Amino acid sequence: MDSEISRRRFMDLLVGLGGAGVVFVTTWPLLRFLQPPKTTSESGDWIDAGTVEEIQASGFKDILGGTGVPLILVAGADGEIAALEKKCPHLGCMVALGKGELDCPCHGAKFALDGTLISGPAPRGLKRYQVETRANGHVFVGKEVA
Amino acid sequence: MSVKSTCKAWLEDRFGLAGMLKEQLEQTVPVHATSWEFCFGGLTFLMFVIQVASGVLLMLYYKPTSEAAYKSVEHIMTAVDFGWFIRSVHHWCANLFILLMLIHLVRVFLTGSYKKPRELHWVSGVFLLVLGMAFGFTGYLLPWDQIAYWATTVGTEMAASVPPASFGHFLIEFLRGSASVGGDTLTRFFAVHVIVLPLVAAVFMVAHFLMIRRTGISGPL
DSSP, X not given: OTTOOOHHHHHHHHHHHHHHXXXXXXXXXXXXXXXXXXXXXXXXXXXXXXXXXXXXXXXXXXXXXXXXXXXXXXXOTTSOEEEEESBOTXXXXXXXXXXXXXXOTTTOOEEOTTXXXXXXXXXXXXXXXXXXXXXXXXEEEEEEOO | OOHHHHHHXXXXXHHOOHHHHHHHHTOOOOGGGOSGGGGHHHXXXXXXXXXXXXXXXXXXXXXXXXXXXXXXXXXXXXXXXXXXXXXXXXXXHXXXXXXXXXXXXXXXXXXXXXXXXXXXXXXXXXXXXHHHHHHHHHHHHTTXXXXXXXXXXXXXXXXXXXXXXXXXXXXXXXXXXXXXXXXXXXXHHHHIIIIIHHHHHHHHHHHHHHHHHHHOSOOOO
């Protein structure tokens, strides 16, 4: 029969495939490790937060800042993008994008899309982070604005 | 002649390794030694090989200065792809290295394998154990976090109690590279960890292996 395969040939195939699998699972992570991480640029701790279109399309994007703080990127009415700390300065809940403003789900604090406090129990606005749009259409987030 | 055999013949004409390789690859193992208790020496060596490979990879991103060390480790753990994996492998195999070495030592003791003519196998092995501990001690400082800093402070402090007092004082400064643990200690420990210890350990390992090849492993109980 044409479809018949010898025992030896089958074992050779099995060992070959297994070997290829082993080589793949060891070299793939190795190559990834050797590739310098893309999240930071040469100029310092700027983080690539994705493309401008992507953020403008959905209106917002959640990312982790360089120090591990959760940030929210929001596109304002004019398309201007701001990076704000997600943590409400009242009791630390995570704010979410509402109708043209950011709402805190816990005690109803409201913030404008540039982070300033509109109303509610929060003592101040949301912390702002530096934002830069680069030539490749990607938004980069830097350090906290003092 | 096929391409494979032509290449083989070409290499053989120039290096003549075939006989040597054949001898090394076709070593016979006595029947009493073909059991799991006799694996630990080889496993310890496997750990050493893994440590060298993962250590070289970590060196690509690690920065041995007091300002950058902690940040670079954080970078490896959070930003570099599979960096967490490589560092974890280095961490766990370091522990296994010591553990397997100790099990190997116990096995050699219980089977009486250290007896004549293998006394120096044992002695070189104990040197390797001390070197392994030195690997652990110097590597522990490198992440440059609180536990690393204070463990090294306490560990090097012991050297100060070596009499006479002036010698103890010399010793602790020699270890630390300064009066207290600082950036100079870090560079010193880094150099010892990645260059000095591997070279010294390699010499002892080669001696250890050549001796066991010459005498063969000890007889059955």
